[in-house]
Amino acid sequence: MQALILVGGEGTRLRPLTSTVPKPVVSLVSQPFITYMLEWLRSHGVDDAVLSCGFKADRVRDVLGDGGGLGMRLRYVEEPEPLGTGGALKFAEQLLDERFLMLNGDVLTDIDLSAQLEQHERTGARGTLALIAVEDPSAYGLVRLQDDRSVTGFLEKPSPDQIDTKLVNAGAYVLEREVLAGMPEAGTNFSIERDVFPGLVGEGLYGFPVEAYWLDIGTPERYLQATFDILEGSVATQIGSRLADCGLCLVEDSEVAGRVLPPAFVGRGCRIEGQATVGGRAVLGAGVKIGEGAHVESSVVLDGATVGAHSTVSGSIVGPGVVLGEHCRIEGGVVLGEGASLGRDNALAAAARIFPGVHLPDGAIRF
Numbered sequence: 251m252q253a254l255i256l257v258g259g260e261g262t263r264l265r266p267l268t269s270t271v272p273k274p275v276v277s278l279v280s281q282p283f284i285t286y287m288l289e290w291l292r293s294h295g296v297d298d299a300v301l302s303c304g305f306k307a308d309r310v311r312d313v314l315g316d317g318g319g320l321g322m323r324l325r326y327v328e329e330p331e332p333l334g335t336g337g338a339l340k341f342a343e344q345l346l347d348e349r350f351l352m353l354n355g356d357v358l359t360d361i362d363l364s365a366q367l368e369q370h371e372r373t374g375a376r377g378t379l380a381l382i383a384v385e386d387p388s389a390y391g392l393v394r395l396q397d398d399r400s401v402t403g404f405l406e407k408p409s410p411d412q413i414d415t416k417l418v419n420a421g422a423y424v425l426e427r428e429v430l431a432g433m434p435e436a437g438t439n440f441s442i443e444r445d446v447f448p449g450l451v452g453e454g455l456y457g458f459p460v461e462a463y464w465l466d467i468g469t470p471e472r473y474l475q476a477t478f479d480i481l482e483g484s485v486a487t488q489i490g491s492r493l494a495d496c497g498l499c500l501v502e503d504s505e506v507a508g509r510v511l512p513p514a515f516v517g518r519g520c521r522i523e524g525q526a527t528v529g530g531r532a533v534l535g536a537g538v539k540i541g542e543g544a545h546v547e548s549s550v551v552l553d554g555a556t557v558g559a560h561s562t563v564s565g566s567i568v569g570p571g572v573v574l575g576e577h578c579r580i581e582g583g584v585v586l587g588e589g590a591s592l593g594r595d596n597a598l599a600a601a602a603r604i605f606p607g608v609h610l611p612d613g614a615i616r617f
Contacts, residue, residue, distance in 0.1 A: 251296045251367070252347045256338050257284060257355035258304030258329055263469045266587030266605045267569060272306035274355055275313040276473075277552055277570075279480045279489055279533050280517055282313055283467065286358055286480075288320050289488055291351070294363040298323045300345050301355075302338040304331075336442035340433050347427065352442075354421030354466075358476050360486040361422055361462040369399070369458050370424040376454035377429055377447070380422035382464045390418035391443065393457055401455045404448055417457065419443060420464055470567055470585050470601070477550055478531050481513035489515070499529070508540065523559070541576065549580075558594065575612065 261273030268276060274284035288299060299322055303310050307328045317324030327342045339352060351363065361380050370378040379401070381393050392405040392415055405412060423442075429450065434440055447455060463485035467476045476485075481498065483490045493500050498513035504520035511529030517536040522528055525543045534540070535552040541559035551557060551568040558576035566584040568574065575594035580586070583601035590604045593612035600617060604610070 251294070251351065252298040252300070252349075253291050253296045253351040253353060254300045254302060254339065254342055254346065255284070255287065255353050255355045256302050256335060257310065258302055258332060258338060259356070260304075261468070264467075264473065266585055266603055267470070267473070267567065269606050270588045271570075272309050274301075274303075274310050277535060278358075278467070278473070279477055279515055280535065281489065283358075284310075284314070284355060285320065286487055287353065287355060288314075288317070288322065288324075290360060291353075291363070292320060292322055294367075296322065296351065296363075298325075298347075300325050300327060300342055302327050302329065302342055304329045330437075332439065333437070334439045334441045336433060336440040336446050337436075337438055339442055340430060340436045340438070343427075343430055343436065346430075349424065349426055352423040352425055356466050356468050357421050357464060358467055358479075358485060359420070359422070359462060359464045361420065361460050361464065363422065366422070366458045366460075367424055369456070373399070373456050374454070375424070375456040376426045377450055378424040378456045378458050379447070380420040381417040381457045381459045382420040382462065383416040383459070384418050385416070387413055387416050387418050393417050393419060395457045395459075399456050399458065401447075401451055401457050403451060404443075406444075417459055420460065470583060474548070474550065474565070474567065474583075477533055478513075478548070481515065481531060481533070504534075508542075517553070535570070552588075569606070 257274040261268035275282040311326050392408055394402045396402055465476055467473050479485050480487050480490050483494055501516040502518045504516050506522045507524040508522040508526030514529035514532045516534045519537040520534050522540045523542040526540045528546045531548040532546050533550045537554045538551050539556045543560040544557045546563045548565045549563045552570040554570055555568045555572040557574045561578040564581040566580045568586050569588040571589045572586045573591040575592055577595050579597040582599040584598045585603045587606035589606050590608045592610045595613040596610055597616045
């Protein structure tokens with residue numbers, strides 16, 4: 251089975267994490283984010299994936315390679331400019347099989363694709379859209395179905411009195427290649443959701459309602475939520491299974507003089523000094539150093555970063571190679587970009603973002 255994955259966005263809402271690293275390969279609990287999707291696809295029989303890239307495409311290719319390590323074939327198409335979801339699909343047309351999956355690469359999910367494929371075959375559909383119920387669908391586009399699950403219509407950003415279903419598009423489609431025939435020519439910017447699917451209503455378009463984990467990790471808040479959900483096993487992942495086997499506390503070949511509290515993941519080559527505490531809900535990337543008496547909770551500290559003695563990191567993201575001085579306090583959704591450095595006695599809160607390479611001297615900011 252084949253999949254086309256759209257990974258061409260710049261990830262602007264995730265900056266400064268994506269200022270130096272393309273979103274698909276931003277580290278999420280020790281591995282590039284997109285590998286969670288690839289492992290999920292592989293578990294449902296996908297052995298050939300085409301990645302539709304744009305921003306920093308070479309970096310994505312350098313990290314993922316040909317897919318051999320994941321047990322599948324990876325190929326890449328690079329859009330010359332953003333073409334929208336429909337344009338990206340049409341641009342990749344020459345690489346696509348007669349039937350394929352199309353997926354939004356921003357999503358962490360464990361939808362049962364095998365069941366979706368089975369329904370697609372049974373109904374003789376031209377397209378089958380995974381649909382998920384959300385508590386507040388007003389910010390999404392509703393998808394309306396008949397009893398046989400055929401799609402009857404779409405409604406973008408409905409007002410409260412228009413909400414008659416909570417089913418929204420989950421960004422996972424089974425498509426027959428024939429649906430590309432009526433699309434604009436390659437190189438045109440258009441949306442498959444707005445410009446193609448409405449034209450397929452009554453022409454073999456079906457929905458597949460699911461009860462599954464589903465999260466778009468497009469913001470720092472959702473990135474942290476995805477981290478916690480992987481640590482706690484709320485979404486089915488391979489790393490989550492390893493954590494479950496270790497009592498939700500996995501420490502990989504590191505020196506720990508302090509304490510690690512579950513759920514937590516500590517990467518290789520870390521050092522946690524005496525009287526320091528890491529966890530719960532904490533992830534340390536490879537080679538992280540946590541100073542004496544420091545405290546890291548509900549946070550991610552990425553590869554090679556240093557947290558100084560007696561500093562506190564709570565509910566925040568510390569980027570790769572960041573140096574955080576002693577007696578600092580970082581809390582409330584702060585994101586520190588790659589290679590930033592903060593002198594001692596700084597305090598940041600309220601979702602402040604420090605961009606890559608920025609240096610703050612001692613005591614520069616006290617929220």
